[in-house]
Amino acid sequence: MQFHFTFKHMETSEALRQHAEAKIKVEVDKFVTKPIECSVTFSVDRHLHTAYCSFNADDGFSCQVEHTSPDMYASVDFMIDKLQGQLRRHKEKMKDHKHRRPSKRSSENLKGREFDGAEIDAVDILKYEEARRKAAS
Numbered sequence: 001m002q003f004h005f006t007f008k009h010m011e012t013s014e015a016l017r018q019h020a021e022a023k024i025k026v027e028v029d030k031f032v033t034k035p036i037e038c039s040v041t042f043s044v045d046r047h048l049h050t051a052y053c054s055f056n057a058d059d060g061f062s063c064q065v066e067h068t069s070p071d072m073y074a075s076v077d078f079m080i081d082k083l084q085g086q087l088r089r090h091k092e093k094m095k096d097h098k099h100r101r102p103s104k105r106s107s108e109n110l111k112g113r114e115f116d117g118a119e120i121d122a123v124d125i126l127k128y129e130e131a132r133r134k135a136a137s
Contacts, residue, residue: 008043031087034058051075
């Protein structure tokens with residue numbers, strides 16, 4: 001995982017850099033296994049501190065998160081919470097929670113077909129009927 005840190009209108013802080021890197025690394029490692037390039041920008045505008053994170057994974061997934069508050073460490077923590085939510089949503093989208101049943105079209109197409117001399121055993125018929133009953137209920 002590669003990190004790039006940018007500080008705008010403030011002094012470079014190694015403690016802030018280490019804090020953000022450790023937190024981001026923990027959250028991202030839970031959800032993403034591919035190499036990632038992460039860019040973090042810290043900026044100050046009057047009394048508001050903004051933490052912005054943008055990362056790109058090798059699988060094409062990219063994410064941008066930003067939070068503004070009066071304290072920079074609080075901004076980083078809230079930014080991490082937002083990042084965690086986006087990563088969780090992305091991971092849920094990637095999972096297939098619906099166990100798809102065979103469509104009626106595919107079973108109707110098989111009804112009229114003849115099999116190439118394959119012998120059909122009574123056990124196969126019973127398995128087929130049991131699976132059909134389970135799919136219907």
